Amino acid sequence: MTTTSASALDFTAIDVETANSSRASLCAVGLTRVRDGQVVEQMSSLVVPPQGHDEFAPRNVDIHGITAAAVADAPSWEQLYPQVMAFIGEDPLVAHNAPFDRSVIQQVSSVYDLDWPTSPWFDTLPLARALLTLGSYSLPFVAKALDLPELDHHEASADALQAARILLALSARAGVSALADLPAGAPGYRPVPRSGASTPGGAPTPALRAPGDFSGLTATDVLAGESVVFTGKLLLSTRAEAQALVEHFGGAAQGSVMRTTTILVAGDLDPRSLRPGVQLSRKLEKAMDLAAKGQPIEVWTEDDFHQRLDVGRDQLEAATREQRVQANPSWLPEHVITQAQALDSSTSYQQWLRAALRHPEGKPKGGGSCIRCGEGLVVDGYWLFLERRVCSGDCNEKLKDKAKREWAKLGIERPAAPSYSSSWGRR
Numbered sequence: 001m002t003t004t005s006a007s008a009l010d011f012t013a014i015d016v017e018t019a020n021s022s023r024a025s026l027c028a029v030g031l032t033r034v035r036d037g038q039v040v041e042q043m044s045s046l047v048v049p050p051q052g053h054d055e056f057a058p059r060n061v062d063i064h065g066i067t068a069a070a071v072a073d074a075p076s077w078e079q080l081y082p083q084v085m086a087f088i089g090e091d092p093l094v095a096h097n098a099p100f101d102r103s104v105i106q107q108v109s110s111v112y113d114l115d116w117p118t119s120p121w122f123d124t125l126p127l128a129r130a131l132l133t134l135g136s137y138s139l140p141f142v143a144k145a146l147d148l149p150e151l152d153h154h155e156a157s158a159d160a161l162q163a164a165r166i167l168l169a170l171s172a173r174a175g176v177s178a179l180a181d182l183p184a185g186a187p188g189y190r191p192v193p194r195s196g197a198s199t200p201g202g203a204p205t206p207a208l209r210a211p212g213d214f215s216g217l218t219a220t221d222v223l224a225g226e227s228v229v230f231t232g233k234l235l236l237s238t239r240a241e242a243q244a245l246v247e248h249f250g251g252a253a254q255g256s257v258m259r260t261t262t263i264l265v266a267g268d269l270d271p272r273s274l275r276p277g278v279q280l281s282r283k284l285e286k287a288m289d290l291a292a293k294g295q296p297i298e299v300w301t302e303d304d305f306h307q308r309l310d311v312g313r314d315q316l317e318a319a320t321r322e323q324r325v326q327a328n329p330s331w332l333p334e335h336v337i338t339q340a341q342a343l344d345s346s347t348s349y350q351q352w353l354r355a356a357l358r359h360p361e362g363k364p365k366g367g368g369s370c371i372r373c374g375e376g377l378v379v380d381g382y383w384l385f386l387e388r389r390v391c392s393g394d395c396n397e398k399l400k401d402k403a404k405r406e407w408a409k410l411g412i413e414r415p416a417a418p419s420y421s422s423s424w425g426r427r
């Protein structure tokens with residue numbers, strides 16, 4: 001029997017698709033299990049998104065082709081969760097642009113009040129940016145640069161398999177044979193200084209960093225150090241708004257592509273057509289050429305741009321919340337102790353948890369603020385959080401964690417959390 005550890009290339013790669021811009025709108029999930037550097041098992045499923053998050057936006061349907069009709073008979077995340085958690089087991093999770101997949105899994109779990117996976121996350125995107133110089137770091141381009149076979153991009157099971165293969169190929173390039181030597185959950189998208197600056201006319205071979213050199217992979221400001229140019233018609237914002245967003249996230253907006261440009265956002269580029277071998281506009285081909293010659297410039301679709309900024313916004317919001325909480329470290333309300341002491345531990349885990357964590361006065365009537373971070377409560381938010389008077393999935397999870405530690409300290413008995421080991425044949 002082999003146990004999973006960070007001392008080998010043992011992990012589960014994951015990919016998710018969403019129905020709309022809500023992170024809770026999970027509509028497909030794919031998983032690939034790797035043992036000792038070999039793909040050993042896969043699972044995938046369509047998912048019917050939770051109520052209130054179940055509208056299929058045309059932009060999303062264009063990208064992955066999944067519709068409301070396609071998920072009509074699919075399980076909900078609540079139904080699928082035990083199977084997925086059993087598949088993941090104790091594995092570290094690997095994803096390409098992991099902050100997005102992680103956030104989707106957390107937010108959709110929060111809607112059903114399911115515990116977040118506790119696995120550490122590893123991101124192949126900053127790793128690829130550190131080790132390769134490409135015109136695009138989307139899965140198909142990274143796969144091509146690593147000589148991996150092309151798969152059906154934006155199909156969750158194919159993308160999970162591709163993320164697994166990319167992690168293995170990048171580890172081999174970096175001379176790393178254990179996940180522990182990779183940066184855990186690297187959240188950053190800071191442009192990593194790339195070696196071999198400009199080699200005009202040189203062969204378009206990816207520039208490599210020294211093995212094991214992952215410096216500069218973490219950042220709080222998603223666009224710090226980036227110089228961004230917009231081209232084509234933007235769908236979600238005006239050029240001026242987009243440029244203001246760039247500045248807000250620490251980047252510099254430029255009017256046209258220069259030697260210092262690091263990101264070219266192509267507004268009218270169909271995300272499906274940004275893949276190796278497809279004919280691009282002259283401007284985009286020129287940018288791809290510059291990248292091939294060593295200039296650290298990337299082509300992003302408008303979707304890429306907004307997704308990175310969403311991740312940045314998440315990080316900024318989380319940081320702001322944590323600052324407020326640090327100012328009030330003893331925030332755990334007394335009612336979660338007194339209620340827990342009075343509860344019968346023979347009920348179900350979920351029932352017990354809900355009764356223990358509920359605010360004694362229930363949902364606030366207009367206004368109110370988060371018992372953890374003080375954020376104002378949105379009264380049409382999730383019913384569960386409102387009943388507890390927490391503002392977000394994040395504060396909900398922290399409330400559960402802190403309460404569990406406190407209950408354990410006080411010896412308060414509670415039902416055991418469900419265990420998800422099943423017939424999924426872990427080895």
Ligand SMILES: [Zn+2]
Pocket residue numbers: 321370371372373374375390391392395
């Ligand atoms: Zn809060």
